[in-house]
Amino acid sequence: xxxxxxxxxxxxxxxxxxxxxxxxxxxxxxxxxxxxxxxxxxxxxxxxxxxxxxxxxxxxxxxxxxxxxxxxxxxxxxxxxxxxxxxxxxxxxxxxxxxxxxxxxxxxxxxxxxxxxxxxxxxxxxxxxxxxxxxxx
Amino acid sequence: xxxxxxxxxxxxxxxxxxxxxxxxxxxxxxxxxxxxxxxxxxxxxxxxxxxxxxxxxxxxxxxxxxxxxxxxxxxxxxxxxxxxxxxxxxxxxxxxxxxxxxxxxxxxxxxxxxxxxxxxxxxxxxxxxxxxxxxxxxxxxxxxxxxxxxxxxxxxxxxxxxxxxxxxxxxxxxxxxxxxxxxxxxxxxxxxxxxxxxxxxxxxxxxxxxxxxxxxxxxxxxxxxxxxxxxxxxxxxxx
Numbered sequence: 186x187x188x189x190x191x192x193x194x195x196x197x198x199x200x201x202x203x204x205x206x207x208x209x210x211x212x213x214x215x216x217x218x219x220x221x222x223x224x225x226x227x228x229x230x231x232x233x234x235x236x237x238x239x240x241x242x243x244x245x246x247x248x249x250x251x252x253x254x255x256x257x258x259x260x261x262x263x264x265x266x267x268x269x270x271x272x273x274x275x276x277x278x279x280x281x282x283x284x285x286x287x288x289x290x291x292x293x294x295x296x297x298x299x300x301x302x303x304x305x306x307x308x309x310x311x312x313x314x315x316x317x318x319x320x321x322x
Numbered sequence: 323x324x325x326x327x328x329x330x331x332x333x334x335x336x337x338x339x340x341x342x343x344x345x346x347x348x349x350x351x352x353x354x355x356x357x358x359x360x361x362x363x364x365x366x367x368x369x370x371x372x373x374x375x376x377x378x379x380x381x382x383x384x385x386x387x388x389x390x391x392x393x394x395x396x397x398x399x400x401x402x403x404x405x406x407x408x409x410x411x412x413x414x415x416x417x418x419x420x421x422x423x424x425x426x427x428x429x430x431x432x433x434x435x436x437x438x439x440x441x442x443x444x445x446x447x448x449x450x451x452x453x454x455x456x457x458x459x460x461x462x463x464x465x466x467x468x469x470x471x472x473x474x475x476x477x478x479x480x481x482x483x484x485x486x487x488x489x490x491x492x493x494x495x496x497x498x499x500x501x502x503x504x505x506x507x508x509x510x511x512x513x514x515x516x517x518x519x520x521x522x523x524x525x526x527x528x529x530x531x532x533x534x535x536x537x538x539x540x541x542x543x544x545x546x547x548x549x550x551x552x553x554x555x556x557x558x559x560x561x
Contacts, residue, residue: 193464200468204475216484217429239486274423276353284486300422305491307357307500309348 218284222263230291238265238294239284239302247279258283258294267294276301326524333521336514343507350504356420361507363413364492365515366406367435371473373403373519374442378473381466384459390534393459396466398526400445402519407439422486430479431487438472445469455534 218239219228228236238258246257246266254269256279267285277283282303287296340361350357380396383389414432419425426432445465452458480489491499498505540547 189461196464196468200471204471207475217427217486218484274421276356276421276423278352281352300424300427300486302486303352303421303488305488305494305499307360307491307504308351309501309503310351 220260220263221258221265222260224265224289224294225263228289230289232288232290235286235288237284237286238267238289238296239282240264242277242279242281242283244279258285265289265294266292267296269296269299271297271299273299274301276303329517329521329524333514333517336510336517340507340511340514343510347503347507353421356417357504359413359417359420360504361511363410363417364508365512366409366413368512369515369519370403370406370410370438371477372516373399373406373523374438374470374473376523377403377442377445377466378470381463381470384463385467390455390459393455393463394527394530394534395523396463397446397449398523398530400442400466401526402522404439404442404446405522406515406519407435407442411435411439427486429486430483431476431485434472434476434479438469438476441469441472455537 218237221238221240224236224238228234240258240260243257243259243264246255248255252270252272254273254277255267256269257264257266259265267287269285269287277299281301284300284302285294285296286298286300287294344358344361347358349355376399377396380392380394380399383392384396414435415425418427445462448465449458449462452461477490477493479485480487481494492505492508500508
């Protein structure tokens, strides 16, 4: 009918394929960070390979000094000790979410990049009881 | 023009109200005063969704009826949507730097929001590139339909893929994860932004109508465009 349809039909097909690929194939690799459980289970110890690790900073685990901080990142089932070089961002705190980037040698995660992750809860300081997020997929 | 000035005044008054509400709520327990950026970042993002949704409606309307008013609606809404989409990214970067510690990172939500911005910039570019109004309306309508596929993908990207950006607090399965003070201030801000969107959309559609009238007049009459009296100097003809 119209020459233009020769463009529209393949474009729709291409968009569908790209969308399907994104939704079904990349789901595992599109994650921004790995949880401690995943790192302990799936990631081979390699001081060269960089990856991101994310979770909650375990309360009571934080030790700071000499341009470094050491703490433990935990999820529901596992935890990993982290040694971070550099000054943490302003909102870094025990019990808060954090994503660190660095290497995993099997015992300690050494990071030099730290990003704070905050959850979808917005609470006033005297507000309701804080419930930690449970929907980490 | 004056007859609809109430929309502009309502948008201005609501923006002032949203400013007061946004500054009056108590600080957030983790982010403190930084959480107030939510009252502009979140409405900007939602209005970008709404604007591109209206572009979808206008595009489908044009393809179904062939009437130019639907094309004006689609195009005007995309123009305003690009404002809000850009605003979302700019405010998000400021918020990201102050809370996460980085201006930008390759998180799925961030990347997809930027792609949406560029797709709709491309939509506006496509419109600029086609002189024939009917071909322009038809082709951009197809892009307006295709582009709208991104709206749910951008919104649910934070649910589908584990990322840095926090998941939705309001439009989500389960309850709203926000204290009442924040909900009220956010609601006022969303209302204000919606009025700003409506006021801007009306201006853009009026402009589009005026441009169509100008193009029709230029095509029908021998009207000299501005600058037609000036001829370019010719090289080598200095006397």
